[in-house]
Amino acid sequence: MNRNLLTEEVQQFIKANREKSPTEIALKKSPFPSVSSAELAAQIDGWQRSVRKLPTWAFSDSIYYPDKLNLEQCSSEHTALIKQTLIDNGTRVIDLTGGFSVDSCYLAQEAAEVIHCELNAKLSEIVAYNAKILRVNNLHCVVTDGIKYLQESEDNAFDYIYVDPSRRVNQGKVFLLEDCEPNIVANQQLFFKKASVIISKLAPLLDISTALSSLSHVKYVYVVSLDNDCKELLFIQERDFIGEPIIKAIRLFHDQLQDFEFTYSEERGTISRFSLPQKYLYDPDVAISKAGAFKIVGKYFGLGKLHQHAHLYTADKFNPDFPGRIFEVMEVIPYGLFKKNNPYPQANVATRNFPDKVELIRKKHKIKDGGQVYLFFTSDLDNNYIAIACRRLR
Known part of the structure; x- marks a missing residue:
């Protein structure tokens, strides 16, 4: 951490040039003898990456940005706010895999104390500095391995353990939960000795059912999306919980939040009602699809499903509470006629349950991208291929 970057004249330079290309700054000679042009470029790049993802950081003076990888891997403020709601006020939390501390800082707003464990000494120093700038005074940074710190702590030392296991091990990407670091499956017994609740942030590509078979005492699973992009899975384990977990699909969009909860036994017990396209078409958010609410979401909102495998829904009534996009159907065209x-x-x-991919459809039928019309190529309840032309309402 080069503290010369924090002098007033350097900070003024960064602020004056923060809209410029970092590459352009890196190629020019630095106007400061104690700060390289690469360091200036890295701070400008960090600010540009943070404007939307971390606005509190971006619009606070004198924030020090870490390496690009640390910013890419950290949570957004939107998703960090979800985690903040998972803990009780005045509790003690340990973040085993601290990183750039976005989650830790938001947890600290609710907790009495958050211990931030980070093996990278430089990153830990940056986090401790930024915490003072952001006035997060109850965040305590420790340069250590989180598992080792936990092993050396007293039993029941914490109310919550927060962990975001790395999916990159020895410079390679891993896909099994047991292969991530730390191995939260193997350490469950240790975790429950030190805290009553474990909150694990897992990769959105992870199979939820597989994770549930590996983790014990799971009370909730949160599937969090931001602007129809699945960002993370949160598994909440409670030491004494016995029962079926509740699945919560959280949709964040345009500074709004929608949630839908269910259990897998409810999903299995639901029988879909199928229908031909009606006045409105409902396209569920990716959080709903990832959570596996394929049947129960239609039943809950009184919708007919177009096809068992299409996961598009329809109704003659407009329901603004539906967690996804809503369209008004203009016409339904049999695909055979559309081809002509x-x-x-x-x-x-x-496309939904359709043999051709989007790019091939565009090429075949000479369809330019954009405009006000939406075309869904899908299957109806009689297994006929159709094209639904519609306009988006919400």
Whole structure:
């Protein structure tokens, strides 16, 4: 950590040039003898990456940004706010895999104390410095391995353990929960000796059912999406919990939040009602799809499903509470007729349970991207391929 970057004249330079290309700054000679042009470029790059993802950091003076990888891997403020709701006020938390501390800082707003464990001494120093700038005074940074720190702590030393295991081990990407570091499956017994609740942030590509078979006492699973992009899975384990976990799909969009909860036994026990396309078409958010609410979401909102495998829903009534996009159907065209005469030279194209991919459909039918029309290529309840032309309402 080069503290010369924090002098007033350097900070003024960074602020004056923060809209410029970091590459352009890196190629120019630095105007400061104690700060390299690469360091200036890294701070400007960090600010640009943080504007939308971490606005509190970006618009606080004198923030020190870490390496690009640390910013890419950290949570956004939107998703960190979700984690803040998972803990009780005045509790003690340990973050075993601290990183750039976005989650730790938000947990600290609710907790009495958060211990931030980070093996990278430089990153830990940056986090401790930024915490003072952000006035997060109850965040305590320790340069250590989180598992080792936990082993050396007294039993029941914490109320919550927060862990975000790395999916990159020895410079390679791993896909099994047991291969991540730390191995939260192997350390469950240790975790429950030191805290009553474990909150694990896991990769969105992870299979939820597989994780549930590996982790014990799971009370909740949160599937969190931001602007229809699944960002993370949160598994909440409680030491004494016995029962079926509740699955919560959390949709964050345009500074709004929608949630939908269910259990897998409820999903299995639901029978879908199928329907031909009606006045409105409902396309569920990725959080709903990832959570596996394929049948129960239709039943809950009184919708018919177009096809067992299409995961598109329809109704004659408009329901603004549906967690996803809503369209007004303009016309339904059998795909055989669409192939002969495409009336939409420009449209936003999507497929659901359809043999051709979007790019091939565009090429085949000479459809330019964009515009006000949305075309869904899918299957109906009689297994016929159809094209649904519609306009988006929400």
